Amino acid sequence: MAMGSAAFAQDGISADTTGGKKAPLQTFNHKWSVGVAVSGNINIMTTGTAYMSTVTYYPFLGTGIGINANYRLFKWLSFRVGAMSLMKSHRWENAITIDGNTASTSSVYENRFVNIPVLADFSIGKKTRFHLFLGGYLGYWTNGHIIGSEIPFLSLNDEGVNNDYEFDSRRDNRFEAGLAYGLGLAIPLSNRLEMDIDLITHYGLTDMQKKYMRQQNPRYNTTTMLQLGLAYNF
Amino acid sequence: MRHLKFYCIVLASVALLLASCRKEPLENNGNPNHILCRTYTQQFETIWAGMDQGYVFWDRDTVDWDKRYEQFKPIFAAFDSRPANNPVTYREFAEAYYGLFQGLLDHHLTARIYTPKGTPRGACEVIIQPGENDYVHPTYPDQERNLQLKALRKKAIPGTMKEYNPNTTYGIPGSYFCLIKGANEGELIAYFRFTGFSMVQMHQMYEYGSSAFPDAVKAQAPAKAFYGPRYHEGINMEGAGYANNDSVVGIIFDVRGNGGGSVADLSPIVGSLGQSPTLVGYTRVKEGYGRLDYSAWSESWVASPANAHLKKAKPIVVLADINSVSCAELATMLIKALPNGTFIGERTYGAIGGLYSGNATNIYHDLFYDGCFGDYDYFENGPDPYKDIFSFYIYTSTFHMVDNNYGDVEGVGVQPDIEIKYNYKLLEQGTDNQLDRAIRFLRVGH
Structure with missing residues (x-):
């Protein structure tokens, strides 16, 4: 959570409100801040399975790293812009039972995106501050990797797959945009340094595929990340 | 604080409105595999x-x-x-x-x-x-095979010509074997021809009986005599092919006019020509409704039978033509993928999707x-x-297959290393130009 700098007269905030005593840690008195963050996330790829009753798309865990900058407009409102590289993965499985025996194939799709969230950051609290984020994000699907099992045609054994994802420009929509929202907690460590713990969701509104066929099943990512960050206020 | 509440409510409302912008998934209209149609x-x-x-x-x-x-x-x-x-x-x-x-x-x-x-x-x-x-032969595969067999008899060392099931009894394709003189005295070329691939199926039918062919079990003895007692696991190179004999310096594997069959035959018959598993190509299947929703490419290896393969690598020529279809094309791809394999003939049919x-x-x-x-x-x-x-x-095909260089083969066939087109006029006169080129290749090395 980047905090404001100098006091905001309109909000009745002064730089020193303690009457000569040791000042409490109040990083929201700064106007700008920059920070770094690491995150763990769970991504849900939402699509339809219609008659493919044996197919399931499972959520999958991922990680991310990012930087962000905050500009404080009021004590209770600041704006955050960031850039983060994060995985938005999912697992696909098709399990069919024949005469009591189950045969299945499955793959984990590890898709890496660069996301740029722009958030309004509403906050309350004196020392430790609670935050509510609302905004949007833009994303770009940079690369992907597939790890899984397949039933190969000739080989008797499943050789497994461990390949980079091959983009198909006819199908893949690498641009993503959506809503970003979440909650956070900012704990000041000193007058300039604070630790942020945020739970933020990126809710994709753009289909991961271009419109290339008449009857198409859309695919959307929803990524909820638990983000741990350090911010420096100035 | 009033401002905070107001802006939060406004932004949350906009967000909720935008969240409904996601398109609906396809509705379930039933699996085309199981729909009974009435109109x-x-x-x-x-x-x-x-x-x-x-x-x-x-x-x-x-x-x-x-x-x-x-x-x-x-x-x-x-x-x-x-x-x-x-x-x-x-x-x-x-x-x-x-x-x-x-x-x-x-x-x-x-x-x-x-x-x-x-x-x-x-x-x-x-x-x-x-x-x-676009490219087709003016003659039927059966007619061609008879003419090619006639030409082969002229090249075969007398007494070495063997045929198994030439009349395709019980629907089982036939095969031929003979020895041809090599470049030098005492050197031999082993020639195999398979007119189809159903040997493992045949074995299962013999072994476990078949109501369709109640007498089929009687045919098992000659199959064992020809290919070896465990032919369904790997044809016996010391028996039918003599290919392991030191005097054999090269092998011709002929699948011209071969309409295909079961891939279960690839390992015991064609895989036996290699000394280790061979990467024939890559396959993928669908993973969703989208036309381009594919799985990752998966390697397709053909095993070399442990106890019945060619012990020493020798030059191998595969002969194939436009009438080599499906499994015959896979056999061609397999031999072409061997370091000692060469494909002579013409492009294959192009029905390679598994x-x-x-x-x-x-x-x-x-x-x-x-x-x-x-x-x-x-x-x-x-x-x-x-x-x-x-x-x-x-x-229709279950697998999309490409060769071991990710080259497309469906519809275009396997491309020969040395192209020799089918020549009906020469064949009528008793000359098989494709076979002759294969023999020359093995005799002179190019």
Whole structure:
């Protein structure tokens, strides 16, 4: 959570409100801040399975790293812009039972995106501050990797797959945009340094595929990340 | 604080509105593999959707399948609107489906479609194979094989010619073996020809009996004598082929005119020519409804039988032609992939996409959501004129296959290292130019 700098007269905030005593840690008195963050996330790829009753798309865990900058407009409102590289993965499985025996194939799709969230950051609290984020994000699907099992045609054994994802420009929509929202907690460590713990969701509104066929099943990512960050206020 | 509440509510409302912008997923219209159709339109829609979602070559196919929908849906809707005294004719029915499938790439694709409402009743069935090649032979494979065999006899060392099941008894393809003189005194070339691939199936039929061929078990003894006692695991190189003999300096493996068969034969017959497993190519299947929703490429290896393979690598020439189809093309790819393998002849047919069929419930379609779909009972036993069902069965590839360099082979075939075109005039005169080139290659090394 980047905090404001100098006091905001309109909000009745002064730089020193303690009457000569040791000042409490109040990083929201700064106007700008920059920070770094690491995150763990769970991504849900939402699509339809219609008659493919044996197919399931499972959520999958991922990680991310990012930087962000905050500009404080009021004590209770600041704006955050960031850039983060994060995985938005999912697992696909098709399990069919024949005469009591189950045969299945499955793959984990590890898709890496660069996301740029722009958030309004509403906050309350004196020392430790609670935050509510609302905004949007833009994303770009940079690369992907597939790890899984397949039933190969000739080989008797499943050789497994461990390949980079091959983009198909006819199908893949690498641009993503959506809503970003979440909650956070900012704990000041000193007058300039604070630790942020945020739970933020990126809710994709753009289909991961271009419109290339008449009857198409859309695919959307929803990524909820638990983000741990350090911010420096100035 | 008032401001905070106000802005939060406004932004949250906008967010909720935007969240509803996601498109709805496809509705469940049923699995095309299991739908019983009662009208022309339903049959068309089911076949169109089955191909739309389960055809495995959409990434390469140039047919505009959406356009075909717009073009043909009104035609089938009009069929449904016909009065009873003006039924759809066979010609109209056939033309509509020929038009729908025309130009599709899959060279295995066979669409068998039936209407109980057409005229004459019960006879309106079309069988469509859209995969066609511009290049064809002027003669039939059987005729060619007889002429090629005649030419081979002239090259074979007297007394070495062996034939197994030349009359394809019980439907089992035949095979031939002989020895041909090498470049130097005492050097030999071993020649194999397989007219089809169903040896492992044959073994299972012999071993476990078959109600279709009650006498088939009697044929097992000659098979064992020819290929070795455990031929279904690997043909005996000391027996039928003599290929392990030191005097054999090269091998010709001939699959010209071979219409294919079961891939179960690849390892015991063709894999036995290698000393270790061979990477033949890569395959992928579908993973979703999208035409381009593919799995990752998966390696396709063919094993070399542990106790029945060629002990020492020797130059191997595979002879194949435009009538080498499916499994024969895989055999060609396999030998071409060997470091000591060379393909001489002409491009193969181009029906290389792996295909799983033959189960009454079409479980493979339900496992991969691609490949063959429709009424398998109809496919096996023909239409039932007493049921008002618009039956169909679409026989199409389950796997998209490429060679071991990710080169496309479907529809274009395997390309020879040394191209020698089929020459009917020479063959009529007793000269097999493709065989002669293979012998020369093994004698002089190029």
